[in-house]
Amino acid sequence: MDSKQNSLKKLMPKRKIYAIDLFCGAGGLTKGMENAGIDVRLGIDIDPACSYPYNQNNKAQFLLKNVEDLSSDELKKKYRKNGIKLLAGCAPCQTFSTYNRKADQSDKRWWLLMQFARLIREISPELVTMENVPSLIDQDVFIKFLQDLKNANYHVSYQIVNCADYGLPQQRKRLVLLASKFGEIELLSPSEIGVKPITVRDAISNLPHIDAGEVCTSDLLHQSSALSETNLLRIKASRPGGTWRDWDKDLVADCHKKSSGKTYPSVYGRMEWDGPAPTITTQYFGFGNGRFGHPEQDRAISLREGAILQSFPEDYSFVGPGETFSIKAVGRMIGNAVPVKLGEVIGKSLLAHVAYNEAYNKGIRRRV
Missing domain, CATH: 3.90.120.10 (DNA Methylase, subunit A, domain 2)
Structure with a gap:
């Protein structure tokens, strides 16, 4: 990474990112992305108990609805014109336990992730992020999810991170995926975020x-x-x-x-x-x-x-x-919940990515 690119990671993009958080739960990912500077418009979950904490602690609105009943048209209305669309989510992880390795693509246990993929195809957001259990990485359904993103011209990166490395006072390994239509994308490293261990x-x-x-x-x-x-x-x-x-x-x-x-x-x-x-x-x-x-x-x-x-x-x-x-x-x-600090790391990574690509398109990097 060159020095100019590194400095651009501290900039905020000129175009605003507007997000919808699928499977939002109590709002951990939303709160983290809001802390980073992303405008989360809507959180969706099927659990009515999540309505109060989500609405009480976040600027976004909560929608009680099953993801398979969501239409792309009702979600598109929540995004703002001239902004960058981000679709985020963490499908409930119990589906992807190691006991489910032999399930095929028609198995109902894969349905939630497939619904996430459906909404990505129909909305075509510029940015996508997904957080989930590390064992998902070995599942056929994840390979299909990746292929769908690549077929739709997304640049994709994913990795298993230990949240303790990003300042969470907890050993928690998670799979984090980022996808973008703007160009290559990656999660910021702990040193780029500037975090210290928390006990x-x-x-x-x-x-x-x-x-x-x-x-x-x-x-x-x-x-x-x-x-x-x-x-x-x-x-x-x-x-x-x-x-x-x-x-x-x-x-x-x-x-x-x-x-x-x-x-x-x-x-x-x-x-x-x-x-x-x-x-x-x-x-x-x-x-x-x-x-x-x-x-x-x-x-x-x-x-x-x-x-x-x-x-x-x-x-x-x-x-x-x-x-x-x-x-x-x-x-x-x-x-x-998605840990709030991990949500913030994801948000900062997406903002840095957009800021860098805005600067690149204006020729800033080429003049370094």
């Missing part, structure tokens, strides 16, 4: 102390699941970064005494203060579901702590005032 301590050590099963009075999302008497003894016997193998034998679960259970040392574990958290799953609020024990307090991390580790702002609101909610439902929204 669990950096992210959540300032939150008020709570006990297992307690709710913080100043933030109802800062609540931790209750623990059984046995699990309370287990977490007290756990050390940060350790495993259940450190416990006395009478505390070890029966399933872990079997040979099949000995390969799961991270469950019932505590996080470490001075490193990133493990991948935040949809069940991170349960001590027995992974290394989700607080580094110091005798409890699983709270809903709010999980949201912060997903890089949501500390004041991101997931439920309305006075609204009753289930820990499981909110935890699922948070765990399923």
Whole structure:
């Protein structure tokens, strides 16, 4: 990369990028792209629980609709004239587990990604981005998705990134795809973004102390699941970064005494203060579901702590005032979300790409 191109990555393009976020969930990707400077016009999801957090925390509007019922005409109306169209999305990742390797293209489990491809063909946006689980890269449906993009004259790049390298306080590997009709495109590197590593301590050590099963009075999302008497003894016997193998034998679960259970040392574990958290799953609020024990307090991390580790702002609101909610439902929204910081990296990469191509077309690079 020449020095002029590198400097252009800091510029904002003259033409504005307008985005639609498919499978938007609670708004992690939208919030990140908005933070970067992209105008997100609409977020679409089939989960009604996502409506409040999406509308409350983002400038974009939420549409409750199944993607297969979307017409390209209704989406085209949301874009602004003379702007650059971006179609973004993360089809629910459960479809692409390693157990689905033998499914063919007619399998209904591929339907959501195929619907994404349909809308790309019909709308023909200048830019496309997709974020998903790394295992999608080995699926035939992904190869077909790539071929469809290339057949439509898109330049495409994709890679598996560890979000911790981009300043997320969490080890989280994701597949990120960028596509453009303007020319070659790539995700900015961590050094180009200018990020520094963030630890669990950096992210959540300032939150008020709570006990297992307690709710913080100043933030109802800062609540931790209750623990059984046995699990309370287990977490007290756990050390940060350790495993259940450190416990006395009478505390070890029966399933872990079997040979099949000995390969799961991270469950019932505590996080470490001075490193990133493990991948935040949809069940991170349960001590027995992974290394989700607080580094110091005798409890699983709270809903709010999980949201912060997903890089949501500390004041991101997931439920309305006075609204009753289930820990499981909110935890699922948070765990399923695209991390906000990753959304910001994607947004900055797209903006830098457009700015560079605008400058290139004016001959700036040729005069370097």
